Amino acid sequence: MKILVTGTAGFIGSHLALKLLQRGDEVVGLDNINDYYDQNVKYGRLQRCGIIDTLEEGKDIPYGKLLTSNKNSNYKFIKLNLEDKEALMSLFKNEKFDAVCNLAAQAGVRYSLTNPDAYIDSNIVGFINILEACRHNNVKNLCYASSSSVYGLNEELPFSTNHNVDHPISLYAATKKSNELMAHTYSHLYGIATTGLRFFTVYGPWGRPDMALFLFTKAALENRKIDVFNNGEMLRDFTYIDDIVEGVLRVIDNPAKIDKNWNGKGGQVSTSSAPYKIYNIGNNNPVKLMDFIEAIENKLGKKIEKNMMPIQAGDVPATYADVSDLVEDLNYKPQISVQNGVNSFIDWYLDFFGFDSKGNKIDD
Template identity: 80%
Template sequence: MKILVTGTAGFIGAALAEKLAERGDEVVGIDNINDYYDQSVKYGRLKKAGFIEKLEEGKDISYGEFLTSTVYPNFRFIKLNLDDKQEIMKLFQHEAFDAVCNLAAQAGVRYSLTNPDAYIESNIIGFMNLLEACRHNDVKNLSYASSSSVYGLNENIPFSTDDNVDHPISLYAASKKSNELMAHTYSHLFGIQTTGLRFFTVYGPWGRPDMALFLFVKAALEGKSIDVFNHGEMLRDFTYIDDIIEGVIRVIDNPAQPDKTWNGKTGRASTSSAPYKIYNIGNQNPVKLMDFISAIENKLGKTIEKNMLPIQPGDVPATFANVDDLVEDLGYKPDTPIQEGIDKFVDWYLEFFEVDQK
């Protein structure tokens, strides 16, 4: 297939684009390479994928300029903003995609409390532009990143895609729920096969510097303390990056179909009479935050000083994915153990940042 992957300088997008290119798909990646977090990690991901010429010269990538990977000749990258509707439309008209996977977004729960505009521009306007581009260019296969954050005040454990998610507690979560509603509308009106993926705390090598694992390892190696929110009474369904990518690829290969049994009175929230579907992708094995920190300490061979703090606005105390639909429909369940995933992340971190532990 010819597949557009958005957010290809990002954590999940970079990993997905490489995996699709490895198996032979023609991949076009876009990203605006913003400075929300350390851009050296974003450029590092692009270098890993073979986009090295300008980066090695110390030059930035020009807006709207195509680069071709030296590792994967079937993988091209272009720097674009999703909220640039004119350029997005031109891209779709020129490339004739078979499928689109939208992993570009303004991420972060806490950042949405202080910079709400960024979430509207990227997550709402940007996603709207993709829907319109799919509509007007006959692209029927659209998958996109949602988030476990949409569950908000929901207290049913484990979280099911059929639970009520009408009570988000951050603008980030509200923007992701909006994506699901917008996608359903376009599925119903225009027959676009849309699949939303509610990711649960993704971690692993090349991960985001604003996430807990990155922050904890960095602080530990620098001999600094870490902030532990809700006094450590948190549960997270940490999901390793390779498991996430396997789930996403299976979704791309199996686009949503209408649920012929669905009706407005008894129909499930995760399906529709339109070609629309929602999946959780999580490890289905939540880990206590203190156990997560202990796994980092085990790998580093040192104790980390901890600042015990109250829960932060927008945070939920626990996440736990019900992935029954993923297993039933796609025959897949994430299963990487937390210690294995943390070990791989720490090994990557030490190599990428050239940390000498001696």
């Protein structure tokens, strides 16, 4: 297939693009490479995919120009904002995609408290542009990133895709719920198969610098205290990046279908009389935050000093994914353990940021 993957300078998108290429698909990657977090990590992901040769080259990527990877001729990349409707429509018209996986978004729960406009621009305006581009260019297979944050004030665990998600507690979560509603509308009106993916606390090599694992590892190596919110009384369904990507691949290969048993009555939230579906992709095994920190300490061979803090606005105390639909429909369940996943991340972190295996900075 020829697949557009938006957010390919991002964490999940860069891993997904490589997996698609490895199995022989043609991929066009799109990202605006914003400065929400360290752009060198984003450039590093693009370098890994052969879009640039050095991190320094990343600063000179031209806007709106389709670049071809120097490692794989089946991979092209374009720096573009989803809000740029005219340029996006032109890309769709010229490239004629078989499928689209929209992972581009303004990320971060806490950032949405201080920069709400960024979420409306990218996650709402950008997403309607993706839907319109699919509609007008006969793309019938769309999957997109939602988030476990949509569960909001729901306290019924594990989180099921058939639970009510009408009580988000951050604007980020509200935009992701909005994406699901918008997608359903286009599935119903135009027959576009849309699948929303509620990701649960994704971690692993090339991860996001604003996420806990990255922040904790950095602080530990710099002998600084870490801020532990909700006094450590957090449960998170940490999900390793390879497990996430395998789930996304299966969704791309199995577009949403009409649920012939759907009757519009209560309890049938994740399917529809339209070709629409919602999946949780999580490890189905919530881990205490303090145990997650202990996995980092085990790998680094050192204790990390902790600054215990109250829960932050927009955070939920626990996440736990019910993945029964994923197992039933796609015969798949994430399975990589937290300790193995943390070990892989820290090995990558030490290499990328120039530390030896004992966590000592290597002189240039």
